Amino acid sequence: MSIQRPLWTEHEGGIVQIRVPLPFPLRWVNAYLLKDEEGWTAIDPGLGDGASREAWLAAMRAIGIGLRDIRQIVLTHHHPDHLGLAGRFQEASGAPVFLSPEGAVQMRELWGDGQPMTERLLHLFAVHGMDDAMLANMREHLESFVPLVSPLPDVTPLRPGVTFAMGGRGWHVLEAHGHARGQLMFFDRESGDLICGDQVLPAITPNVSVLPGHGDDPLGEFLDSLKRLAGLPAGRTYPGHREPFGRFSERCLDIIRHHRERLERLAALADEPATAWDVCIRFFGRDLSVHQLRFAMGETLAHLAFLEKKGELVRLEETGRVRWVRRKA
Numbered sequence: 001m002s003i004q005r006p007l008w009t010e011h012e013g014g015i016v017q018i019r020v021p022l023p024f025p026l027r028w029v030n031a032y033l034l035k036d037e038e039g040w041t042a043i044d045p046g047l048g049d050g051a052s053r054e055a056w057l058a059a060m061r062a063i064g065i066g067l068r069d070i071r072q073i074v075l076t077h078h079h080p081d082h083l084g085l086a087g088r089f090q091e092a093s094g095a096p097v098f099l100s101p102e103g104a105v106q107m108r109e110l111w112g113d114g115q116p117m118t119e120r121l122l123h124l125f126a127v128h129g130m131d132d133a134m135l136a137n138m139r140e141h142l143e144s145f146v147p148l149v150s151p152l153p154d155v156t157p158l159r160p161g162v163t164f165a166m167g168g169r170g171w172h173v174l175e176a177h178g179h180a181r182g183q184l185m186f187f188d189r190e191s192g193d194l195i196c197g198d199q200v201l202p203a204i205t206p207n208v209s210v211l212p213g214h215g216d217d218p219l220g221e222f223l224d225s226l227k228r229l230a231g232l233p234a235g236r237t238y239p240g241h242r243e244p245f246g247r248f249s250e251r252c253l254d255i256i257r258h259h260r261e262r263l264e265r266l267a268a269l270a271d272e273p274a275t276a277w278d279v280c281i282r283f284f285g286r287d288l289s290v291h292q293l294r295f296a297m298g299e300t301l302a303h304l305a306f307l308e309k310k311g312e313l314v315r316l317e318e319t320g321r322v323r324w325v326r327r328k329a
Contacts, residue, residue: 006019007055008062008063011236011238013193014034014167020045030044030238035168036168041070041073041074042072044074045086046082047080048080048084052084052085067089071095072096072098073095073098073153074098074166076183076184076197078106080111083149086153087149087152088151089153098157098158098164099157101159101182102182104155106211106214107149111145111146117212118143128301128322129277140290158173160174164186172189173185174187177222177225179198179199179208179222192233193235194235200226200229201242202242202251207295209295209298209301211298217305219303223256226256230249230252230253234248262303263306263307266307270307270326275323276297276324279300304324311327312327313325313327
């Protein structure tokens with residue numbers, strides 16, 4: 001029996017958590033509202049579907065605000081479940097939308113005119129063994145996100161290393177690669193509050209996938225980021241999914257251990273030459289949605305690339321296909 005959670009919760013320090021529903025196993029994405037004298041900051045408003053819009057309308061009615069009260073919109077990263085409503089909110093409020101420069105590039109490549117990333121991603125999956133039927137399903141799946149993020153917002157670049165004002169506080173902007181290149185986190189040194197996007201999640205681990213043209217070792221970047229973040233004196237942490245949590249440093253180390261174990265298991269699947277698709281199916285299984293298989297394939301490729309960089313796997317390129325095999329001692 002699932003637990004019914006309230007649509008919104010106000011936390012200490014005036015951070016309002018909005019649980020915006022998702023049509024995926026994650027169930028909801030956390031949007032956040034912070035108020036200052038000039039109005040409200042909305043962080044990661046959620047997917048641009050009807051259920052998300054209805055949830056926002058209900059939450060705003062209960063809080064006593066409207067879209068015109070939003071003075072700025074902040075995106076931790078460019079993924080549809082965080083980005084989707086930003087353009088609509090911008091149209092209704094006139095508020096600027098802040099996103100990292102690299103996040104803005106990926107947003108346009110994935111969901112903008114012509115969706116050039118679709119062809120690059122499908123080519124990558126084909127080279128690494130995905131069959132034609134699944135590639136056709138994957139194309140339809142990727143294209144299905146376009147209406148859920150339209151219109152795309154007009155982005156104002158926000159770079160790491162600056163202090164950014166939200167909710168009457170100055171937040172230090174941190175960059176956190178791995179789950180999404182150019183992802184931003186926001187740390188209030190005085191209170192210890194941390195808004196961390198999807199970089200560190202309680203109980204579940206964020207997906208880490210290869211995206212062509214945006215880093216050839218996303219897992220290495222992710223693990224390096226977690227090692228640095230583990231030293232951050234964070235108190236209450238506000239994630240993109242699940243509930244706010246403490247023990248941030250310990251959670252960073254837990255996720256590092258999780259990936260070390262996964263690397264060992266994946267490497268064992270390449271004792272004999274295998275494509276990434278073969279490894280993906282053997283590791284994650286076929287009983288997954290297309291949405292889940294995209295994440296599974298991207299994550300498999302990220303782990304195999306990391307193992308190759310560490311010298312544990314060898315990449316074999318033959319007749320337009322790539323296979324992987326464990327390096328012999």
